[in-house]
Amino acid sequence: xxxxxxxxxxxxxxxxxxxxxxxxxxxxxxxxxxxxxxxxxxxxxxxxxxxxxxxxxxxxxxxxxxxxxxxxxxxxxxxxxxxxxxxxxxxxxxxxxxxxxxxxxxxxxx
Amino acid sequence: xxxxxxxxxxxxxxxxxxxxxxxxxxxxxxxxxxxxxxxxxxxxxxxxxxxxxxxxxxxxxxxxxxxxxxxxxxxxxxxxxxxxxxxxxxxxxxxxxxxxxxxxxxxxxxxx
Numbered sequence: 001x002x003x004x005x006x007x008x009x010x011x012x013x014x015x016x017x018x019x020x021x022x023x024x025x026x027x028x029x030x031x032x033x034x035x036x037x038x039x040x041x042x043x044x045x046x047x048x049x050x051x052x053x054x055x056x057x058x059x060x061x062x063x064x065x066x067x068x069x070x071x072x073x074x075x076x077x078x079x080x081x082x083x084x085x086x087x088x089x090x091x092x093x094x095x096x097x098x099x100x101x102x103x104x105x106x107x108x109x110x
Numbered sequence: 111x112x113x114x115x116x117x118x119x120x121x122x123x124x125x126x127x128x129x130x131x132x133x134x135x136x137x138x139x140x141x142x143x144x145x146x147x148x149x150x151x152x153x154x155x156x157x158x159x160x161x162x163x164x165x166x167x168x169x170x171x172x173x174x175x176x177x178x179x180x181x182x183x184x185x186x187x188x189x190x191x192x193x194x195x196x197x198x199x200x201x202x203x204x205x206x207x208x209x210x211x212x213x214x215x216x217x218x219x220x221x222x
Contacts, residue, residue: 041198042215043214043216045213046211046212049210098143098211099155
């Protein structure tokens with residue numbers, strides 16, 4: 001399974017766009033990328049999943065360059081409630097086991 | 111609300127004891143997963159069941175076992191408990207392979 005590297009922490013202010021980048025240099029051809037959000041004492045919550053190029057849903061966008069060695073989660077106009085830990089996961093298609101790294105702790109200030 | 115229900119929310123017991131954690135998956139989900147989250151090791155995958163059958167195993171200790179019942183709920187049994195077993199135990203469910211997992215709010219296990 002590909003190893004991921006994320007910044008340990010990030011700070012932002014309400015209303016700003018936040019981009020969290022994840023490095024996965026040894027991603028395999030059939031690996032897909034998934035992001036989860038976790039609040040203290042709660043289970044992780046699925047945010048977005050992608051394989052290549054760009055994916056957008058109602059809460060976030062996921063940008064994946066052509067070489068797929070990294071990916072960027074983009075959160076538009078964050079609010080205080082976006083303060084959480086964000087995990088990037090890389091898993092082969094057909095594999096259900098999720099390997100969580102240490103994640104990125106995002107702190108949003110008023 | 112993820113739709114995944116875990117009980118109990120909190121459990122306090124002593125070393126050497128045995129406990130059972132219960133998980134009810136989202137309606138329609140056939141896969142159930144168990145994870146352990148402790149302060150020093152992050153979220154660790156333990157085991158997965160799909161429609162009653164074991165599908166994948168992670169770093170699950172021999173003292174731990176699980177099963178998924180015909181109604182698709184699952185139980186995680188932890189025995190001969192040690193202090194190091196204190197952690198948050200999460201259950202997740204999904205419709206199937208490659209589908210997003212939906213997590214419950216966990217059971218916090220404290221071993222005294």
